[in-house]
Amino acid sequence: MKRRYRKLMAMFAAAFMLFSFTFASVSASAATTINYVALGDSVTYGLSAYNRYGYAAMLRDYIDSTYDVNFLNAGVEGLDTGTLLLQLSSQESKPYINLVTINIGSNNLLRYVLPAVVDAFGGTYVSDLNTNMSYLYNKIRSMSYEDAMATYASMDDPGEDLPAAFKAGIQEFKEKFPLVISQVKRVAPNARIIVNNLYNPIQSGDPLYKFINSSIVKINDMINRGAASGGYSIANSYLAFKAYETTRLAVTFSARNAIIAAKLGNFNLFVVSLDPHPTTFGHTLIFDRERNLLK
Numbered sequence: 001m002k003r004r005y006r007k008l009m010a011m012f013a014a015a016f017m018l019f020s021f022t023f024a025s026v027s028a029s030a031a032t033t034i035n036y037v038a039l040g041d042s043v044t045y046g047l048s049a050y051n052r053y054g055y056a057a058m059l060r061d062y063i064d065s066t067y068d069v070n071f072l073n074a075g076v077e078g079l080d081t082g083t084l085l086l087q088l089s090s091q092e093s094k095p096y097i098n099l100v101t102i103n104i105g106s107n108n109l110l111r112y113v114l115p116a117v118v119d120a121f122g123g124t125y126v127s128d129l130n131t132n133m134s135y136l137y138n139k140i141r142s143m144s145y146e147d148a149m150a151t152y153a154s155m156d157d158p159g160e161d162l163p164a165a166f167k168a169g170i171q172e173f174k175e176k177f178p179l180v181i182s183q184v185k186r187v188a189p190n191a192r193i194i195v196n197n198l199y200n201p202i203q204s205g206d207p208l209y210k211f212i213n214s215s216i217v218k219i220n221d222m223i224n225r226g227a228a229s230g231g232y233s234i235a236n237s238y239l240a241f242k243a244y245e246t247t248r249l250a251v252t253f254s255a256r257n258a259i260i261a262a263k264l265g266n267f268n269l270f271v272v273s274l275d276p277h278p279t280t281f282g283h284t285l286i287f288d289r290e291r292n293l294l295k
């Protein structure tokens with residue numbers, strides 16, 4: 001049954017969707033149902049979107065405006081290329097799947113960030129997120145703004161943990177991502193495959209912007225080089241987010257604002273300011289890039 005009254009963001013998007021589309025593996029005349037699987041990490045899951053109505057759900061509703069759709073959001077928080085590869089390797093072939101979107105690679109880098117931040121501020125990283133965030137909040141509160149920013153800015157210095165860790169994460173992506181694509185094609189041999197490249201969550205004025213951006217560009221270059229042989233299309237999230245990298249519309253992350261929030265004694269704002277996930281608006285940017293590939 002067609003969904004008529006979706007959330008406000010779906011209504012907003014629908015005004016720009018008065019067109020039809022086809023998939024490479026399914027002709028419009030033959031297809032009555034589209035079987036869509038969204039693979040990926042917490043961004044696929046919809047984290048930080050309003051009511052977790054993220055890009056994958058938006059794309060589902062867009063498809064549903066023309067076809068019936070069976071949808072599976074297989075996004076998992078913290079997923080990286082290695083873990084996704086293990087999950088896919090255990091799956092049997094599902095030739096009925098028509099469309100697969102993939103958002104993966106961010107955690108090959110991001111999993112190193114919080115441990116490096118805790119270490120830079122003199123703490124000991126633990127597995128519990130709240131414990132780490134509470135430590136950082138209280139530590140930064142005890143520091144001057146200038147000292148806190150200088151500590152943060154030093155994280156990309158040669159010899160610090162983060163540069164070596166990011167190098168390892170990029171290498172892992174290089175090794176595992178082509179295998180992920182091969183497994184997707186095995187599991188869903190008849191599917192159209194769309195891969196989102198990585199957006200940069202860091203604002204352009206951030207002390208770590210150049211370092212983070214160069215690492216993301218290296219991963220995106222690998223995604224670009226593999227598209228032709230891998231048989232997938234690329235939704236250019238990086239370019240879409242770049243237009244908003246001087247604002248906090250697409251992503252709320254701001255180290256400067258997090259330090260200010262800690263100094264002001266606002267823990268909730270501190271946490272929000274360190275969130276690297278897209279806002280609802282950011283999710284619409286990803287959705288729009290994917291949707292354009294299906295016209």
